[in-house]
Amino acid sequence: MNALRAQKKDEVSVVLCGEAGQGIQTVEQILVRYLKLSGFHVFATKEYMSRVRGGSNSTQIRISSKRASAYLDRIDILIPFHQGGIKHVEKRITPETIILGDREVISKDSPLEVKEFIDIPFSKIASDIGGRIYVNTIAAGVVLGTIGVEQHFLTNFIREFFSKKSEDVIKRNIDAIKKGYEVGTQILNSGKIEFTIRSSPRIKDENLLNGSEAVGLGALAGGCKFLSSYPMSPSTGVMVFLSQQMEDFDIVVEQAEDEISAINMAIGASYGGARSMVTTSGGGFALMIEGVSLAGMLEIPVVIHLSQRPGPATGLPTRTEQADLELALYSGHGEFPRIILAPGNLKDAFFLTQKAFNLADKYQIPVFVLTDQYLIDSLMNLPLLDISDTRDENHVVKTHKGYKRYELTEDGISPRGIPGFGEGLVGVDSDEHDEEAHITEDLILREKMVDKRLKKLDSIKKEIVPPELVGSSNYRVLITGWGSTYNVVREALQELGREDISFLHFKQVYPLYEGTRDYLQKAQKNIIIENNATSQFGKLIKLYTGMDIEAKILKYNGLAFSVEEVAAEIKKILGKEKV
Amino acid sequence: MESQVFEMGDIDIAWCPGCGNFSILKVLKQALSELGIKPEKLVLVSGIGQAAKIPHYFRTNFFNGLHGRAIPPATAIKVVNPDLAVIAESGDGDMYGEGGNHLINAIRRNPDITNIVHNNMVYGLTKGQASPTSQIGFKTPVQVKGVFLEPFNPLALAISLDASFVARAFSGDIEQTKEILEQAISHKGFALVDIFQPCVTFNKVNTHKWFKENTYYLDKSYDPLNRVAAFQKAVEREKLPLGIFYRNDKKSTFEENVGVYRQNKEPLALRKLERKNKLSDLIKSKR
Numbered sequence: 001m002n003a004l005r006a007q008k009k010d011e012v013s014v015v016l017c018g019e020a021g022q023g024i025q026t027v028e029q030i031l032v033r034y035l036k037l038s039g040f041h042v043f044a045t046k047e048y049m050s051r052v053r054g055g056s057n058s059t060q061i062r063i064s065s066k067r068a069s070a071y072l073d074r075i076d077i078l079i080p081f082h083q084g085g086i087k088h089v090e091k092r093i094t095p096e097t098i099i100l101g102d103r104e105v106i107s108k109d110s111p112l113e114v115k116e117f118i119d120i121p122f123s124k125i126a127s128d129i130g131g132r133i134y135v136n137t138i139a140a141g142v143v144l145g146t147i148g149v150e151q152h153f154l155t156n157f158i159r160e161f162f163s164k165k166s167e168d169v170i171k172r173n174i175d176a177i178k179k180g181y182e183v184g185t186q187i188l189n190s191g192k193i194e195f196t197i198r199s200s201p202r203i204k205d206e207n208l209l210n211g212s213e214a215v216g217l218g219a220l221a222g223g224c225k226f227l228s229s230y231p232m233s234p235s236t237g238v239m240v241f242l243s244q245q246m247e248d249f250d251i252v253v254e255q256a257e258d259e260i261s262a263i264n265m266a267i268g269a270s271y272g273g274a275r276s277m278v279t280t281s282g283g284g285f286a287l288m289i290e291g292v293s294l295a296g297m298l299e300i301p302v303v304i305h306l307s308q309r310p311g312p313a314t315g316l317p318t319r320t321e322q323a324d325l326e327l328a329l330y331s332g333h334g335e336f337p338r339i340i341l342a343p344g345n346l347k348d349a350f351f352l353t354q355k356a357f358n359l360a361d362k363y364q365i366p367v368f369v370l371t372d373q374y375l376i377d378s379l380m381n382l383p384l385l386d387i388s389d390t391r392d393e394n395h396v397v398k399t400h401k402g403y404k405r406y407e408l409t410e411d412g413i414s415p416r417g418i419p420g421f422g423e424g425l426v427g428v429d430s431d432e433h434d435e436e437a438h439i440t441e442d443l444i445l446r447e448k449m450v451d452k453r454l455k456k457l458d459s460i461k462k463e464i465v466p467p468e469l470v471g472s473s474n475y476r477v478l479i480t481g482w483g484s485t486y487n488v489v490r491e492a493l494q495e496l497g498r499e500d501i502s503f504l505h506f507k508q509v510y511p512l513y514e515g516t517r518d519y520l521q522k523a524q525k526n527i528i529i530e531n532n533a534t535s536q537f538g539k540l541i542k543l544y545t546g547m548d549i550e551a552k553i554l555k556y557n558g559l560a561f562s563v564e565e566v567a568a569e570i571k572k573i574l575g576k577e578k579v
Numbered sequence: 580m581e582s583q584v585f586e587m588g589d590i591d592i593a594w595c596p597g598c599g600n601f602s603i604l605k606v607l608k609q610a611l612s613e614l615g616i617k618p619e620k621l622v623l624v625s626g627i628g629q630a631a632k633i634p635h636y637f638r639t640n641f642f643n644g645l646h647g648r649a650i651p652p653a654t655a656i657k658v659v660n661p662d663l664a665v666i667a668e669s670g671d672g673d674m675y676g677e678g679g680n681h682l683i684n685a686i687r688r689n690p691d692i693t694n695i696v697h698n699n700m701v702y703g704l705t706k707g708q709a710s711p712t713s714q715i716g717f718k719t720p721v722q723v724k725g726v727f728l729e730p731f732n733p734l735a736l737a738i739s740l741d742a743s744f745v746a747r748a749f750s751g752d753i754e755q756t757k758e759i760l761e762q763a764i765s766h767k768g769f770a771l772v773d774i775f776q777p778c779v780t781f782n783k784v785n786t787h788k789w790f791k792e793n794t795y796y797l798d799k800s801y802d803p804l805n806r807v808a809a810f811q812k813a814v815e816r817e818k819l820p821l822g823i824f825y826r827n828d829k830k831s832t833f834e835e836n837v838g839v840y841r842q843n844k845e846p847l848a849l850r851k852l853e854r855k856n857k858l859s860d861l862i863k864s865k866r
Contacts, residue, residue: 036866037866204866205866206866207862207866208865208866209865213865217858217861217862217865220854220858220861221858223852225659225847225848225850225852228655245861246837246838246839248857248861249854249857250839250843250847250850250852251839252658252659252839252847254658254688256684257680257683258680260648260651261648261650261651261680261681261684264644264648264652264655265651265652266655267644267652267655268624268642268644268651268652268653268654268655268656269652269655269656269658269659269848271656272622272655272656272659272663272848273659273660273846273848274655274659274848276655290645290648291645294644294648298642384862384863385862387858387859392852418660418848419619419622419640419656419663420619420620420660420663420846420848421848421849423619425618425619425639425640427634427641427642427643428641428642428643429635429641429643430627430643430644430645431643437641437643438635439593439632
């Protein structure tokens with residue numbers, strides 16, 4: 001085996017491959033947490049099958065000196081935990097990939113699949129310590145030793161990590177991590193592997209979050225008091241996170257009988273005066289659509305976290321896609337305003353979710369936070385979220401006698417009262433209604449009410465979140481993207497190192513930023529990148545700017561883009577045209 | 580308190596002359612006034628259908644939502660503001676057909692709301708198709724050979740789920756209906772009141788006369804705390820009993836169970852959030 005000749009010695013990409021239920025998540029958690037506390041930048045992303053046991057899943061952990069939070073094809077260290085693990089990631093293995101594996105497991109693979117590897121008798125070491133289950137902790141130790149991370153607080157860390165277990169189990173895990181670390185150190189000392197990843201003490205104080213937590217914290221910052229949802233991957237994490245905050249944060253989290261109930265409850269809570277949200281994914285959101293229309297008609301705020309996964313129908317339940325933009329955009333019968341936000345990274349996920357609550361309340365409309373499995377399941381360090389940048393806005397008024405819920409106003413926004421707060425009465429109606437919310441078939445009034453609702457768009461358009469231009473404003477080539485592709489495109493452009501290429505990332509996809517056309521027109525070559533098959537955002541851009549972005553980088557096999565893939569696709573497009 | 584406080588004045592009511600809805604509207608206003616519930620502290624939540632128009636004839640807070648969906652918003656309104664009296668009211672098609680799953684789960688969830696169902700055994704708004712409670716053999720333009728689906732039995736369903744309060748009334752009997760409604764609204768927990776009501780336009784079988792002849796009131800010796808007896812009464816077919824079938828006073832409510840009111844009784848909706856410090860601590864803990 002050659003010494004690792006990774007192009008970037010200041011970072012390492014470790015891939016763990018195992019069956020569902022084998023515990024690679026434990027390895028991931030130990031590694032990511034310990035490494036982050038040791039001052040390294042970490043990023044973990046997983047792809048997994050829709051099953052509780054068996055199959056083949058993998059987790060990538062990037063450990064680096066610089067912030068690197070995107071999916072990479074490259075594997076520097078591969079640990080296959082099960083037979084077939086190597087085959088599962090075969091296409092990503094290069095001669096430089098170091099495989100650390102148990103001969104007992106790997107030898108069961110067919111000869112074609114078996115690559116050169118460093119034999120580590122995981123099972124044997126584990127059974128000496130006390131059982132198969134310790135393989136995970138041993139493996140974490142091996143990785144830490146191999147990359148030469150200091151171990152001075154490792155024992156305490158493991159003690160705390162397993163603090164809910166018995167003393168015996170804790171001790172065995174400490175033995176396991178030490179033994180693994182020893183094995184790793186031997187590999188490191190053998191000179192087969194060399195890394196110089198620099199740590200920085202500042203990272204220790206940064207946040208370590210996944211996407212669900214970032215959205216959940218954003219909801220808390222946005223004043224969310226009520227969440228009702230029905231479990232559905234990959235959106236459930238937000239409900240789980242908020243459920244755990246119920247005691248401390250005065251929030252009701254209710255698992256509804258179905259998504260129809262969930263959104264109708266959320267709208268009811270909001271009518272009652274509590275900021276509310278739902279979290280769901282494509283199929284569940286399909287059931288909520290009557291509620292989106294209801295929120296539009298009642299003019300009741302609701303925040304919808306829609307975490308995308310590939311469809312149609314059940315699709316690929318545990319995988320990723322950006323194919324529900326049009327669904328969100330056109331959901332709900334009739335015409336009414338809405339806002340669609342699309343976080344690019346975890347910081348965006350926090351701030352935009354928080355902002356979504358203010359926007360929903362201010363304009364009394366449904367506001368979407370559109371994420372996907374890739375963003376929601378990514379775990380990484382990021383600078384500590386600063387809540388002094390968040391705003392508590394109040395858009396509820398105390399009612400007086402004679403209060404009219406749908407008073408016709410200049411800007412279409414009627415002061416919103418809630419029942420039991422003030423002397424007025426608050427009615428809302430899903431039928432076309434008069435100013436007091438009573439059913440009407442006065443067709444002149446109908447027109448006025450439609451105009452009133454749509455007029456809110458004028459104000460909404462004045463505060464669209466502008467797209468972020470990454471790179472020089474003197475670009476010749478402009479890559480346009482939205483949502484979760486932010487980090488991967490950013491890193492791909494660094495990789496390409498061409499100053500004439502910039503990236504325009506949209507964090508609000510609807511209403512579309514009014515200066516979009518200017519950005520696109522400035523470029524000699526426009527390229528759009530989307531994790532879907534039909535370039536849904538491209539179509540939206542064409543609709544509102546008249547500009548058709550013909551060069552498209554699209555991916556819809558259920559996986560997120562990798563850095564290498566994006567760089568190669570850009571090169572391919574530009575190579576053809578010699579821009 | 581006079582039931583006048585709920586009156587809308589001179590308004591156009593969209594129901595057919597002679598419709599049972601008129602009596603229910605009147606008797607509900609009386610029951611609420613007798614209980615001293617003020618219009619400002621009441622929310623009427625309804626779905627879609629003839630019965631679901633009731634909030635438009637009522638001077639109070641209201642949420643006239645979607646077909647079949649009165650219960651979910653009513654549940655949420657109550658939990659974010661338990662100081663409000665919340666009534667979810669619609670017809671049999673809305674509550675038992677389109678909204679059936681919500682009814683089942685509201686019984687399990689047990690919010691302290693009253694669920695009034697106008698049961699005329701037919702669809703009115705869509706002009707005369709079968710409803711979940713239409714009797715076998717009932718002919719309509721769609722069920723041309725007559726209904727062959729087993730009629731939905733809301734009372735048996737509710738009792739089987741150990742519902743907190745289960746009753747049946749008849750819109751033709753003002754006094755008894757008022758008494759049942761008052762008890763239902765005062766009851767702590769989910770209270771289902773199914774109200775038989777003739778549809779003068781689309782149901783020529785289950786008329787006022789038919790209900791008179793085919794119902795009887797549970798007598799004074801009947802014990803509404805006995806679930807098995809209640810179930811037996813609920814499945815009687817010959818003559819249909821009226822009254823309070825079942826009560827379980829020992830159930831905790833949704834509002835009590837969610838936790839936000841354990842230490843603080845102030846309605847969640849009206850609470851000023853003091854989250855910044857806690858949130859800052861939570862963010863710092865995620866390291």
